[in-house]
Amino acid sequence: MNFRDLFHYFFNFKFFIITLPDLLRGLVVTVEIAALSLTLGFVLGLVLAVIRVTLKHSGTAGVLRILNFPLVVYIDVLRAIPPLVTLIVVYYALPFINITIPRFWAAVLTFVVILSAFAEEIFRATIEAIDRGQIEAARSLGLSYLQSMAYVVIPQAFKIALPPLTSRMIAVTKDVSLASVIGVADLLKKARAAQSLYANPTPLFSAALLFTLFFLPLVRLSMYIEKKLAE
Amino acid sequence: MESIIYNFFNVEVMIRARYLLWLGLQVTLKLAFLSLLLAILVGLFLAVLRNLRIPLLNALIIIYVDLFRALPTIVLFMLVYFTWPYFGISLPRYWSAVVALTINGGAYFEEIFRAGIESIDKGQTEASRALGLSFTQTMFSVILPQAVRVVLPPATSNALELIKTTVLASVIALPELMKQAQQAHGSLANPTPLIMAALIFLVLLWPLVRLTGYLERRFAK
Numbered sequence: 001m002n003f004r005d006l007f008h009y010f011f012n013f014k015f016f017i018i019t020l021p022d023l024l025r026g027l028v029v030t031v032e033i034a035a036l037s038l039t040l041g042f043v044l045g046l047v048l049a050v051i052r053v054t055l056k057h058s059g060t061a062g063v064l065r066i067l068n069f070p071l072v073v074y075i076d077v078l079r080a081i082p083p084l085v086t087l088i089v090v091y092y093a094l095p096f097i098n099i100t101i102p103r104f105w106a107a108v109l110t111f112v113v114i115l116s117a118f119a120e121e122i123f124r125a126t127i128e129a130i131d132r133g134q135i136e137a138a139r140s141l142g143l144s145y146l147q148s149m150a151y152v153v154i155p156q157a158f159k160i161a162l163p164p165l166t167s168r169m170i171a172v173t174k175d176v177s178l179a180s181v182i183g184v185a186d187l188l189k190k191a192r193a194a195q196s197l198y199a200n201p202t203p204l205f206s207a208a209l210l211f212t213l214f215f216l217p218l219v220r221l222s223m224y225i226e227k228k229l230a231e
Numbered sequence: 232m233e234s235i236i237y238n239f240f241n242v243e244v245m246i247r248a249r250y251l252l253w254l255g256l257q258v259t260l261k262l263a264f265l266s267l268l269l270a271i272l273v274g275l276f277l278a279v280l281r282n283l284r285i286p287l288l289n290a291l292i293i294i295y296v297d298l299f300r301a302l303p304t305i306v307l308f309m310l311v312y313f314t315w316p317y318f319g320i321s322l323p324r325y326w327s328a329v330v331a332l333t334i335n336g337g338a339y340f341e342e343i344f345r346a347g348i349e350s351i352d353k354g355q356t357e358a359s360r361a362l363g364l365s366f367t368q369t370m371f372s373v374i375l376p377q378a379v380r381v382v383l384p385p386a387t388s389n390a391l392e393l394i395k396t397t398v399l400a401s402v403i404a405l406p407e408l409m410k411q412a413q414q415a416h417g418s419l420a421n422p423t424p425l426i427m428a429a430l431i432f433l434v435l436l437w438p439l440v441r442l443t444g445y446l447e448r449r450f451a452k
Contacts (some may be wrong), residue, residue: 004315080436082395084430085409092413093422096238121444160434171392174303181305181402188306201314208306 012202019194019203026190027210033104033186034173037111041172042165044112045119048075050149052120053127071120078117083175086110091182107179115172122164126157163229166222173217187211237421244423252427255411262325263394263405266332267370270393271386273333274340279370281341282348292341299338305399307331312403323382328400336393343385347378375394395432408432438441 007013055068078086091106101109102221108211138148180189191207234271281292299307311334312327322330351374359369412428 042259072294076437076440077433079438081429081432082398082409084401085425085432086410089422089425089429090417093425095241096422097234125447177303178399188297188303188309192309195313201317204306204309204314205239208302208310211303211306212298212301215303219297219301 005213008200011205013198015081015194015200015202016206019198019206021192022190022194023187023203023206023210026185026187026207027182027214029104030176030179030186030188033107033111033179033184034176036183037115037172038107038169038177041112041115042119042169044116044122046154048116048120049123049127050154052124054145054205074113075117075120078114079121083110084181085112086114087178087182088159103179103184106182107176107184111172111176115169118168118172119165121216122161122168123157126161127153129160130156159229163222163226166218166225170215170222173218174211177211239426241423244415244419244421245427246292247419248412248424248427251411251415252408252424252431255406255428256431258325258406259397259408262328262332262397262400262405266329266336266397267390267393269329269333270336270340274342275344277337277341278344278348280380280449281345282370283366296338296341299335300342302335304331304335305402308399308403309337324403324405325368327384327403328397328405331399332393332396335396336389339392340386343379343382343389346385348374350381351377373405373444380450384443384450387439387446388443390423391436391443394436394439398432 020059052071053069055065055071087107087110090110091103092103094101134152134156135145135148138152139145143151177186177188179186180192181190187207187210195201208219236417238334277292277295281289308331309329311322312324315322315327348370355373355377356369359373360366364372395409398409400407401413404410406414408428408431412424415424
């Protein structure tokens with residue numbers, strides 16, 4: 001092992017340039033899956049949290065509380081099972097019962113449901129941390145239940161939810177690279193293909209570099225938000 | 232309904248796949264315990280080291296932590312297993328997985344332990360040192376026991392994440408639970424083993440999910 005070997009295998013400039021356009025196309029797919037999963041997962045998590053808080057405080061409507069049970073199961077199952085397992089079940093097992101989802105959407109679906117489970121937990125905890133007096137005051141001022149949630153409680157809860165939510169969103173975005181396992185042509189898949197084609201690991205190293213360049217600002221941002229809100 | 236039972240909960244397939252899955256589960260458990268232990272040790276060591284406030288050393292620790300918190304874990308698995316051999320470091324699959332999980336988990340544990348150590352008032356260190364305790368004694372008998380309260384909830388949640396991450400070893404073909412399930416799925420042409428693997432993870436990790444939630448609520452006050 002000497003420096004020439006290092007440059008030949010890891011920073012091989014020729015292979016770096018040749019494979020870069022393809023890797024960037026892969027990065028676009030990664031970003032697409034991430035953007036869709038984050039947006040939909042975030043919204044679904046918020047909706048589930050509002051439903052669960054509402055069920056908890058629905059007073060005498062005891063029958064409705066039965067609905068709470070399937071939601072708890074949904075959330076706990078998705079938090080306990082590793083994302084790769086969920087992804088493989090969605091893509092390889094569901095077609096046996098005639099539910100066939102294309103790779104791209106199987107990945108999106110998986111990450112949406114996983115993020116929604118984690119986001120629900122975070123939103124619910126923070127919504128419950130907001131004083132009940134807030135919603136009572138909003139209601140007595142004539143706002144409907146949903147209005148007081150949307151304009152009074154959620155904006156306040158959002159501020160507390162932000163740090164854990166950002167770090168969870170980063171975790172889910174990093175998991176997007178698992179989609180390569182079911183054959184989605186994302187950054188990692190492209191890098192692996194180029195690596196075998198040229199029998200040189202430079203593309204894998206370039207992919208690691210692209211991932212790091214992409215995520216490092218996000219990791220730093222989440223630490224910044226955490227510090228800022230802790231003050 | 233019949234199709235769901237035949238394809239997802241097929242008793243005959245379960246019986247035929249049980250030995251493979253049992254082998255896989257053993258590998259998963261060994262991998263999880265060893266990596267968790269090593270990651271905690273690495274994290275603790277680096278957090279204590281960082282508390283010494285040696286500028287160059289701290290810069291290196293920060294680079295390590297940031298880098299591996301930013302890099303997707305599956306990429307790390309592939310880097311260790313597929314590229315290290317070009318350098319003449321050929322680790323078997325199992326040890327590649329242990330190394331990847333330790334490097335990745337260590338970065339997260341370092342952050343958690345550091346936050347815990349920093350949550351303890353500096354006066355505590357000064358008082359202990361003034362009483363004649365060495366740096367190591369101060370750390371292990373005064374600071375760390377108090378930091379447990381702050382450290383326990385995020386550390387439990389991180390341990391859960393690390394155990395979940397062991398399935399990534401299947402992408403470098405280590406015969407752990409998920410790989411064995413996929414193999415059984417392939418040879419028996421029935422996805423029941425995949426569902427079984429998911430259920431085994433659920434049974435194994437569900438208590439930890441609950442514990443995480445409990446600790447977060449308990450120590451939030």
